[in-house]
Every structure is written in C-alpha cells, then in structure tokens.
Amino acid sequence: MRADGKVPKGPGKGAMKNQKKALLRDLAFLGAVVAITAVLLLVFPEKRAPVFSASKDYLVEMLLVMPAVMVLMGLFSVFVPDELIVKYLGKSSGLKGMLIAILIGTFPTGPLYVAFPIAASLLRKGARVASVVVFLSAWACIKIPQELVELQFLGLRFMVTRLALTIVFVLAMGLLMERILGRELRDVPGAPEPGRR
Amino acid sequence: MNGTTLFINALALACLALGFMKDRAKTRQALKVSVKFFVRILPTMLAIILIIGLMSGFVPPKTISRVVGQEAGFIGVLTVAVLGAILQIPSLIAFPLAASLLKMGASLTSVAVFITTLTMIGFVMLPLEIRILGKRFTLLRNALSFAIAILIGLLMGVLL
DSSP, rough: OOSSSSOOOSSOOOHHHHHHHHHHHHHHHHHHHHHHHHHHHHHGGGHHHHHHHHHHHHHHHHHHHHHHHHHHHHHHHHHHHHHHHHHHHHHHHHHHHHHHHHHHHHHSSSSSHHHHHHHHHHHHOOOOHHHHHHHHHHHOOOOOHHHHHHHHHHOHHHHHHHHHHHHHHHHHHHHHHHHHHHSSSOOOOSSSOOOOO | OHHHHHHHHHHHHHHHHHHHHHHHHHHHHHHHHHHHHHHHHHHHHHHHHHHHHHHHSSHHHHHHHHHHHHHHHHOOOHHHHHHHOOOOOHHHHHHHHHHHHHHHHOOOHHHHHHHHHHOOOOOOTTTHHHHHHHHHHHHHHHHHHHHHHHHHHHHHHHHO
C-alpha cells in the first residue's frame, strides 16, 4: 500500500489500482534479482551448484506449505468478516476483552493496514485503548497461518517462545499505552475527512 | 515431508472440507481469494528464494555472523530492528529468510527482532496509520513495538 493518503476502506477501485501497482513493483523486484543472479552466475560459474541447491531446498520447502497456508487465509478472510470482529470486540472489556482481542487478532488475514480502519471503528465505539492495541499487535504478528510457517521454518521451540513472549509484551504494551493516552481515545480521526491530513 | 508440513496441509484440507459442508459458494469464493493471495506473494517469494541462494553461495557465514551474529552485539540488533521496520517483506516469506540467516550464523536475537519489527512496524504505513488512528496513538504504538521487539529478541537469546 502506498502512503499517498488515498487508501479506501474496502476493496474499492483505488485499492485495486494500488494492488496492481504493488504487483508491478514486486515483478520489477523479481526481474532485478533474476538479472543480478544471472550476471553473478555467468561471472562465477563455480558458484552455480551451491546457489541452485540452496534455492531449490527452500523452493521445495515453501511450495510444500504455502498453498495450504493460502487456503487457510482465504477461508478465514471469507468466513470471518470485519463486522464480526467489531461485534465481538466492541462489547467486551477488562482482561477478558484483551484476551478476546488477541484471539480475534490471530484469526483473520490481510496486512496490517486492513486492521487500521477496524481499530478506528472499535475506538469510536468506545472500546478500551488497551484492547485495540492488543488487537492490532496480534493482527500484525500472531496470525495462525503465520505461526504455522514459523513452525515449519524455525521450529517449535523458537515459535512457542516467541509467541509466549509476544503475548506477554503486547498485553503490557496495551496497558501502558492506555495509561498514557487515556482509556477511551476521543481524538481518533476516523474515516477520511476532507481537509484533514 | 516432515510433521509440520503434514500438519499444515491436513489442517488446510480439514478446514476446506468443513467449509464445503457449511457453505459451498462461500468456500469457492475463499479458494479464489487463496489463489489471489498466492499469485500476489509469488514474485516476492521467488525473489527471496534466489536471494537466499545467492547469500549461501556468495556470502561467507563469517560475514553474516559479523553483521547480524553474536559478534555484532547490540549495534547489530539495532540495525536488524531498523531494517525490519523499513523493509516491506510479507511476513510469510520472512520466516524462510530468517531460517536461512540463522543457519548461516545470524544470532537468535537478531532473527527474532527482525521478524517482530517486520510484522509490527511498517515505516511505509506510518502516514496511513496516523491518518486513521491519530498521531499520538500511531507514534506511541510504533515506538513501543520497536522497544518490545528488541526486548523479545534479547529474552529469546537468553532463553533458547
């Protein structure tokens, strides 16, 4: 997503255009990497074998998990719509609310910027700042498909330890931010307004 | 195929079957979304795979461990944290990259810090987050995320 300030809430026309632009950027990046690889391997033919074998190992490993992960993400995104999230998070507060926030943050899919409007509408509906912070952080770094890929590549011990630490610190961060900003955030800009930066 | 791969694929299949039992049309739509996700992530995935190959062929592990390994110390951790906050790599692809770095001599701490700042902080997204959630909220959230990423990484280095 570009930071051009024209970011729609839903998958509107602007979003489609942005996605196309992002895809082109990614393709250009891939092209550049392929070109660099080609040149390097032409100049250093003896490096071909190690480079290809390392790439092949990772390619195989990724192809074994990525389709399944994508299926999970697709299912989550269709069966758990944004409104459901707002409904469940909006009314609970206290520690229970924060735990629900973690849980719900792990379910859905999509990049972090998709969660910003959800967070804003939660705040406008009077949700606790702590819960919203926890929700955003969980959305960012504890999504289930993501944890599965972490498990595959970095192992159970790494994944579990990082997950546990993240949950603890994210809860603490939510409470700290609430301490600083106040329990209910009144100055959420909310939906894009003309004349507001 | 190892246990994790089997588990992930079995889980996906089970969820898919459940979806089909609950709502055929929705599940079909979900599969379309999945294909779109996959197409979207494929170029970056292939690029990162090549980069991993190049790194293992051309960059000696000594260099990696000097830049992001134990020897690099706190400066190394900070560098990695900033890189994670700036770079826009999809987190799913970041794990294989992190694994290859770990194998080549990066420290556990820097790998954990990298993943955490990469997912929690988006430098490019800052203006957008400010517009939607306000300046105070955004700056505080990103600053604190940066700090806890480093804390999580340091603790992981101690624990594992």
